Amino acid sequence: FRVPGLEPGTYRAWFQPLANAGPTGWTGVDREGLQAGEEDLRIPLAPAHVIAGRVLDAAGRPAGSGCRVLVIAEDSNGGGQGIGTGEDGSFRTSVLDPRRPFLLVAIREEDGGAAVLRGVCSGPGEVEIRLTAGRRLEGRLLGSDGRPAGPGVPVRILALLPTGETFPLDYRTESDPGGAFLFEGLPDLPWRLTAGGTDAEGRPADWLPLEREEPVLAGTGGLEIRLEPAFSIRGRLLDAEGGPLSSGWHLSARRGGRFVASARPGPGGAFELRGLPRGAVTLHAGSKGRTVDLGTVELPGETPAEWRVPAE
Incomplete structure (x- = not known):
């Protein structure tokens, strides 16, 4: 393989065997610390282990091509792979480590059919997943x-x-x-x-x-x-002389230093900050690297109709 046109530096690459017709027999490898300009790299690919099977309906007939099968390692960090079924309900995929327990989750959304098969390990045989009412x-x-x-x-x-x-x-x-x-x-x-x-x-x-x-x-x-209900603050953002501020300005609301909402003023400086929690909320206005503390209000409660940004 060759990757042309790289800038000097360090790269991370994912080597993923691709095939349009199912597993290739190899799984992908993630490599870090690759330097632009390196030559004669050797990338060892791990052999894949195949899980193959069919999805059946409640009567034992092939469920057809309208199903989705997810293959998930039970001890993983949540990653999963989705596979479509063939016309005969068949599916075929590969996994890296046959010793790890997997979940096979089959879903047929058109009629709410679903099934979960636990503890599946790869091997030469086929597995069958029979759908039931979800x-x-x-x-x-x-x-x-x-x-x-x-x-x-x-x-x-x-x-x-x-x-x-x-x-x-x-x-x-x-x-x-x-x-x-x-x-x-x-x-x-x-x-x-x-x-x-x-x-x-x-x-x-x-x-x-x-x-x-x-x-x-x-x-x-x-x-x-x-x-818990969310609250809003509506008002107008103005300069020190009462002129509206809109283009280039933005507002943010914080609670105890934590960001909770933002908005940009529109025509006439009008704005609305939504999704605010109960309690004390502090507003800030910012533009071109300048940030101004506009003050703190208690929600729910009355809030100013105008918010003025003092002159620099």
Whole structure:
């Protein structure tokens, strides 16, 4: 192999055998400390160990090509690989170490079918994964006063390994007007649940983000999640003489030195900082390397309509 056009320096490279039709028999190797200009490198590739099998439906028939299979090492840091199935429900992939236990997670999203096969080791034989009806997970989002949080609050769940680490399998939904949320078609795994925070478009929501400390098991019902409200500060950013500041300026809010929100002023210097927590919040304005402390306010409570940046 040859990589032309490199600037002098030290590089990190990933050598990954590629094949359009399945495993190549070799796994990738990550190498650090490679110097531009080195010649006659020898990169030892590790032999791959194959996991092959088929996904079947509940009646034992091939599940077809609409399935996704994830292969995850149970003791890993959460990495996983997704594989599509063939028309006969078959899949084939490779893993580095056959001594490590793996999870095979199969999902057919069109009908909510799911299955988990544990303790799979690579070998010459095939494994079979039989789909069953996926599990449900449902609950309600409530405010700190016990009333429903209302519609549109984002809820996300991420699948967990026995180590407590997440791996790349997650589902998202939003609450209904009564604060209720529902996930269906889940594999039988523990999940980490988060709610509130930003909406689907990345904008701060009306509730502060919450991550449930205890894992939630698929099949759980009647779950209640209490959320804390998020607050906003609206106003205008002005210079010392009362003229609006907009282009090139930005605002940030901090709580105890920790960043919590930011915004840029629009026409007339108007701004809105959203997603702020209860308590004392300090505002800063910045432009071209200059940062100004605008003062501290207590939320919830009245906040100034105008925020002035003193002259330098």
